[in-house]
Amino acid sequence: MASKVALITGGASGMGLEVARSLSSEGWRLSILDMNQESGEKVAKSLDAKFYKVNVTNYDELADAFEATWQEHGRLDFVFANAGIAGDESFYSHPELDSKGRPKKPNLLVTAINIDGVISTCWLAQHYFRMNKKPLGGVIVITASCGGIYPVPISPIYGASKHAMVGFMRSIAPRMIKDSIRVNCICPGTVRTGLLSKEGWETYPNEAFTPIEKVVEVVNLFVEDETLYGKAAEIIKNKHYWQDAPPYSDEWMALTMKACD
Numbered sequence: 001m002a003s004k005v006a007l008i009t010g011g012a013s014g015m016g017l018e019v020a021r022s023l024s025s026e027g028w029r030l031s032i033l034d035m036n037q038e039s040g041e042k043v044a045k046s047l048d049a050k051f052y053k054v055n056v057t058n059y060d061e062l063a064d065a066f067e068a069t070w071q072e073h074g075r076l077d078f079v080f081a082n083a084g085i086a087g088d089e090s091f092y093s094h095p096e097l098d099s100k101g102r103p104k105k106p107n108l109l110v111t112a113i114n115i116d117g118v119i120s121t122c123w124l125a126q127h128y129f130r131m132n133k134k135p136l137g138g139v140i141v142i143t144a145s146c147g148g149i150y151p152v153p154i155s156p157i158y159g160a161s162k163h164a165m166v167g168f169m170r171s172i173a174p175r176m177i178k179d180s181i182r183v184n185c186i187c188p189g190t191v192r193t194g195l196l197s198k199e200g201w202e203t204y205p206n207e208a209f210t211p212i213e214k215v216v217e218v219v220n221l222f223v224e225d226e227t228l229y230g231k232a233a234e235i236i237k238n239k240h241y242w243q244d245a246p247p248y249s250d251e252w253m254a255l256t257m258k259a260c261d
């Protein structure tokens with residue numbers, strides 16, 4: 001059988017890179033998408049993969065990379081919607097004022113990358129998965145965060161972006177399964193990657209870090225286990241826990257939400 005094909009955003013470092021390495025060792029063909037050209041090219045060379053310099057907030061660049069992947073392989077099996085940033089601006093700092101004395105617009109790069117970029121990635125994945133002949137469909141794993149389950153007062157825009165992705169995954173999964181597309185998300189605790197600086201990581205408890213291998217294990221589980229869709233996996237240290245949507249408070253809410261199915 002021909003090799004399976006994966007497309008990974010943010011594949012030049014951290015979790016994206018480790019998932020790429022794992023899939024490559026299993027014989028997958030890979031498209032690595034990242035803004036970081038230098039690392040991306042190095043990674044692609046080492047994994048006999050294709051690198052595409054893509055900023056996920058640029059829809060044309062993203063769509064070109066999907067199309068090029070399809071043209072090269074004629075199928076697509078797995079999309080890891082993983083590119084993301086933490087952002088380093090404090091939401092609470094006193095804002096600079098513009099010439100009219102109003103607070104300047106907040107920096108919303110985090111939502112552009114972590115929300116808009118992931119939505120565009122899933123939008124494109126759906127299109128190409130529907131064109132697969134045999135096997136039909138495909139798998140999407142979205143990288144959310146523990147900050148998509150629990151409040152993040154220190155970084156509320158990041159928290160909002162990751163809550164959005166848990167909600168987005170839960171919303172699209174029951175629909176996309178009808179096209180044999182399984183969508184799940186991962187919600188890791190702290191993992192030592194390039195997301196933060198060395199000093200940034202020092203503000204988190206050393207004993208609670210999650211090994212990157214555990215993240216790769218859960219992503220592989222989502223890729224392989226055909227029964228899994230609509231699941232949010234909280235990952236902490238060497239464990240993972242399913243975080244299901246809260247139950248409806250009463251029959252009226254159940255009825256209301258049924259209308260949104």
Ligand SMILES: NC(=O)c1ccc[n+]([C@@H]2O[C@H](COP(=O)([O-])OP(=O)(O)OC[C@H]3O[C@@H](n4cnc5c(N)ncnc54)[C@H](O)[C@@H]3O)[C@@H](O)[C@H]2O)c1
Binds near residue numbers: 015033056192196
């Ligand atoms: N490291 C953690 O503790 C942790 C915990 C929970 C969730 N996450 C999430 O994991 C994902 C991966 O991050 P990581 O921890 O591996 O960090 P990382 O910085 O090592 O990797 C992120 C990669 O995404 C790329 N990237 C960033 N913005 C991009 C853009 N606009 N377009 C294309 N590529 C872009 C970066 O160049 C980098 O290669 C992110 O979504 C992050 O929010 C990380």
